[in-house]
Amino acid sequence: MRRLVFVCLVALVATQAGGCIITSNGDDDGGDLGFITADWDFHTVSGTRLSCPPGFATVRVEARGPENVDDLYDCADFTSGAADYLIGDYDITIVVTNDAETTVYADSRTFAVDITNADGSVAEDFIDDGGRFVLDWDLRDAVTNAPLDCVGAGNPAAIEVRSTISGTSSLDSDLFDCEDGFGITDPLIDENYVVSISANNSAGQALGPSTNINTTITAPNGYTDLGVVVIEID
Numbered sequence: 001m002r003r004l005v006f007v008c009l010v011a012l013v014a015t016q017a018g019g020c021i022i023t024s025n026g027d028d029d030g031g032d033l034g035f036i037t038a039d040w041d042f043h044t045v046s047g048t049r050l051s052c053p054p055g056f057a058t059v060r061v062e063a064r065g066p067e068n069v070d071d072l073y074d075c076a077d078f079t080s081g082a083a084d085y086l087i088g089d090y091d092i093t094i095v096v097t098n099d100a101e102t103t104v105y106a107d108s109r110t111f112a113v114d115i116t117n118a119d120g121s122v123a124e125d126f127i128d129d130g131g132r133f134v135l136d137w138d139l140r141d142a143v144t145n146a147p148l149d150c151v152g153a154g155n156p157a158a159i160e161v162r163s164t165i166s167g168t169s170s171l172d173s174d175l176f177d178c179e180d181g182f183g184i185t186d187p188l189i190d191e192n193y194v195v196s197i198s199a200n201n202s203a204g205q206a207l208g209p210s211t212n213i214n215t216t217i218t219a220p221n222g223y224t225d226l227g228v229v230v231i232e233i234d
Contacts, residue, residue, distance in 0.1 A: 034115030065090035100155035106221035131222030
């Protein structure tokens with residue numbers, strides 16, 4: 001674990017104010033530092049809060065960027081506190097593991113964090129009995145297949161992702177802003193799904209044919225990537 005060292009300059013004369021310089025005893029080569037706080041929690045899909053999973057008392061926060069750092073924390077703390085890193089862009093992943101780091105309970109998604117101008121924070125709610133769908137979308141003219149932006153597609157009120165457990169009528173719906181270009185659904189139970197994606201108008205009506213995908217949610221805390229989904233606009 002890296003530790004900040006505070007070096008104070010003592011005033012040499014009564015009229016001269018003292019001050020403190022912050023350095024680090026980590027592998028930062030004396031560069032400027034920023035801070036990233038990682039938080040984690042555990043829930044079921046239904047919203048019940050859980051303690052750390054039995055046998056997994058350690059959380060590893062992996063930072064990849066101007067420096068590559070793996071810091072270990074007690075799972076039961078539910079936070080890393082403000083850890084210092086060389087300023088720049090980082091990919092941060094939170095990994096829940098056993099003390100020996102030989103078995104992983106689950107990973108978070110990877111967060112992009114830029115601490116060039118301001119400190120950053122990430123948070124993962126680990127879902128014990130399910131996971132989430134992740135997708136990007138590409139709007140296309142249904143006739144010409146020409147790419148469309150949101151304005152050209154008629155300013156959809158929402159991109160809707162409807163997740164139905166296979167063989168049932170159990171459906172969950174997530175709505176996303178068209179301009180975002182990507183989405184992560186709310187937690188879903190680990191099951192096989194038929195996922196239907198469409199661009200909708202303000203009345204909730206699809207602006208073109210839905211795109212259907214058969215896929216699966218895995219637990220714990222699985223992220224099923226649907227890739228770039230082509231959405232046709234009539």
